Amino acid sequence: xxxxxxxxxxxxxxxxxxxxxxxxxxxxxxxxxxxxxxxxxxxxxxxxxxxxxxxxxxxxxxxxxxxxxxxxxxxxxxxxxxxxxxxxxxxxxxxxxxxxxxxxxxxxxxxxxxxxxxxxxxxxxxxxxxxxxxxxxxxxxxxxxxxxxxxxxxxxxxxxxxxxxxxxxxxxxxxxxxxxxxxxxxxxxxxxxxxxxxxxxxxxxxxxxxxxxxxxxxxxxxxxxxxxxxxxxxxxxxxxxxxxxxxxxxxxxxxxxxxxxxxxxxxxxxxxxxxxxxxxxxxxxxxxxxxxxxxxxxxxxxxxxxxxxxxxxxxxxxxxxxxxxxxxxxxxxxxxxxxxxxxxxxxxxxxxxxxxxxxxxxxxxxxxxxxxxxxxxxxxxxxxxxxxxxxxxxxxxxxxxxxxxxxxxxxxxxxxxxxxxxxxxxxxxxxxxxxxxxxxxxxxxxxxxxxxxxxxxxxxxxxxxxxxxxxxxxxxxxxxxxxxxxxxxxxxxxxxxxxxxxxxxxxxxxxxxxxxxxxxxxxxxxxxxxxxxxxxxxxxxxxxxxxxxxxxxxxxxxxxxxxxxxxxxxxxxxxxxxxxxxxxxxxxxxxxxxxxxxxxxxxxxxxxxxxxxxxxxxxxxxxxxxxxxxxxxxxxxxxxxxxxxxxxxxxxxxxxxxxxxxxxxxxxxxxxxxxxxxxxxxxxxxxxxxxxxxxxxxxxxx
Numbered sequence: 001x002x003x004x005x006x007x008x009x010x011x012x013x014x015x016x017x018x019x020x021x022x023x024x025x026x027x028x029x030x031x032x033x034x035x036x037x038x039x040x041x042x043x044x045x046x047x048x049x050x051x052x053x054x055x056x057x058x059x060x061x062x063x064x065x066x067x068x069x070x071x072x073x074x075x076x077x078x079x080x081x082x083x084x085x086x087x088x089x090x091x092x093x094x095x096x097x098x099x100x101x102x103x104x105x106x107x108x109x110x111x112x113x114x115x116x117x118x119x120x121x122x123x124x125x126x127x128x129x130x131x132x133x134x135x136x137x138x139x140x141x142x143x144x145x146x147x148x149x150x151x152x153x154x155x156x157x158x159x160x161x162x163x164x165x166x167x168x169x170x171x172x173x174x175x176x177x178x179x180x181x182x183x184x185x186x187x188x189x190x191x192x193x194x195x196x197x198x199x200x201x202x203x204x205x206x207x208x209x210x211x212x213x214x215x216x217x218x219x220x221x222x223x224x225x226x227x228x229x230x231x232x233x234x235x236x237x238x239x240x241x242x243x244x245x246x247x248x249x250x251x252x253x254x255x256x257x258x259x260x261x262x263x264x265x266x267x268x269x270x271x272x273x274x275x276x277x278x279x280x281x282x283x284x285x286x287x288x289x290x291x292x293x294x295x296x297x298x299x300x301x302x303x304x305x306x307x308x309x310x311x312x313x314x315x316x317x318x319x320x321x322x323x324x325x326x327x328x329x330x331x332x333x334x335x336x337x338x339x340x341x342x343x344x345x346x347x348x349x350x351x352x353x354x355x356x357x358x359x360x361x362x363x364x365x366x367x368x369x370x371x372x373x374x375x376x377x378x379x380x381x382x383x384x385x386x387x388x389x390x391x392x393x394x395x396x397x398x399x400x401x402x403x404x405x406x407x408x409x410x411x412x413x414x415x416x417x418x419x420x421x422x423x424x425x426x427x428x429x430x431x432x433x434x435x436x437x438x439x440x441x442x443x444x445x446x447x448x449x450x451x452x453x454x455x456x457x458x459x460x461x462x463x464x465x466x467x468x469x470x471x472x473x474x475x476x477x478x479x480x481x482x483x484x485x486x487x488x489x490x491x492x493x494x495x496x497x498x499x500x501x502x503x504x505x506x507x508x509x510x511x512x513x514x515x516x517x518x519x520x521x522x523x524x525x526x527x528x529x530x531x532x533x534x535x536x537x538x539x540x541x542x543x544x545x546x547x548x549x550x551x552x553x554x555x556x557x558x559x560x561x562x563x564x565x566x567x568x569x570x571x572x573x574x575x576x577x578x579x580x581x582x583x584x585x586x587x588x589x590x591x592x593x594x595x596x597x598x599x600x601x602x603x604x605x606x607x608x609x610x611x612x613x614x615x616x617x618x619x620x621x622x623x624x625x626x627x628x629x630x631x632x633x634x635x636x637x638x639x640x641x642x643x644x645x646x647x648x649x650x651x652x653x654x655x656x657x658x659x660x661x662x663x664x665x666x667x668x669x670x671x672x673x674x675x676x677x678x679x680x681x682x683x684x685x686x687x688x689x690x691x692x693x694x695x696x697x698x699x700x701x702x
Contacts, residue, residue, distance in 0.1 A: 377477020
């Protein structure tokens, strides 16, 4: 640590850090544009010039290292005059279009111009014009004349997203930020460039010209998509969600969110929203009131249970539902005497888990890993924020090893990070690859391997890598969780983890996969799992936020549900019309309070940000009333907090324990994994996301 004097105050700063870092620590604001705490230092805006004693000229605070005894003044005449001169240069070519700019009201240039800009300009020449660019459906680059060349967007692509999609061409006043060869910006994290842009050069194309920032109310929420549990700020106008941006939480999502977290809000205002309970009578759908619909459901469930027994009833719940909704769905179906409930809609391995499967480590620790083995996932597309963390570790020297299929890893650059080794094989061979690795580790350590394997050269190199370093993780992806031999993969991974000192865990597919296990949304005794329910032919099925696209085989699911006597769909959308008998409109995450448990086991609760649309109701309330109508005990809840208290009364046993039984299956089918913009009902109905390159690529492949 070194001590410097900053505006007359003694400040301790880390040796090698910059004046800007010391100022942040001391709570002293230095105006800046190009500096960002999560990006490398560029020092190209020069707005942060400060007065350093004995320096011949003002120095950029972001790029001036602290030294012992340094004296810095951020508000002296010399510093302020330098900052004002820089501001004058920045405003020379800036268009005077603040009244129509989407950034107006939250623009750093606008804010700092008040304090450091002149009342008039001395510049009389023509302002430069930069032509607009079309870079895809998410980011608007219509007004690039506003760009001040801070290069935050360029550095974000290089350092955080792992793909340099934007760059600066030409020199001087001809400089432009652009994609090259007319390409679009296709990163799954691209929307963060909008947040980083300090002016209105990069704006949100779906949000463009739809509201002014001062008209929006800001409310906290949690992403309902992947298992990172990204913290969000949802911006609302006239009881309608208008925009979603990240809420900073260093332990979870830092200050980033994926594009599906940012743009899926479009589905909340979709024409497909279900606004009234509906019954199918004589093959025709009719709108009814809630009392009629719920009494019809309760009567139907009672009759079917009486005629065919409780085992003829079953519930399929989406792991994107809240903890409260899943808990009540499980309680209701078990209250009727059935154990047929499951959230593992795409999983092929029916073997029960002894504990709650989770990440096996903290999300933040992924950034500090030294060795990582990832099995069965397209990491970048399945888990963008986890990939971002691991990419940070790679920048610090970590080695990442991939064991996946060609279907998931379509090209060597698919993860946007350098891989130390890549083993591409069908899912049926992953267990044998892990067995080969176990054999190589056993040979190097002089212990007995749990399975017969061939320590190939690749396996030996991977074993040597995993045995080195201190911070290590073995991460099983969505395809590994859905595989028919998931238990074998986990058992072998556990043995390898024990021998190498690596943590072992699942990346987990959905926002509440861990919470669904916690709430007991899977068979506990003789109940049927999701696949067996469809094969056995249920007489009555309760679907909570579930559509055929959420199942391992949509065609099989539709055919099976068509055979049921009664199918009740709880959904925010007009869906499942082909086989449902009742549609109950429930509120999406933005219109209900609830909780999600992310991959690391972090329970995060949220409130509704807008009122439910029309006759839609929070699903926990619908299930509560249904329980009362069925005469079940324990459904007297007044709030979702009371449901949460009951659901979380027993702390979950987060455990990936699973012993390997010595057998390796080789005849399993390729597991089904949802692509990035097909993961759940919200992203499937977000028009802008469905226009992206990723969505178009999925259409071609399918």
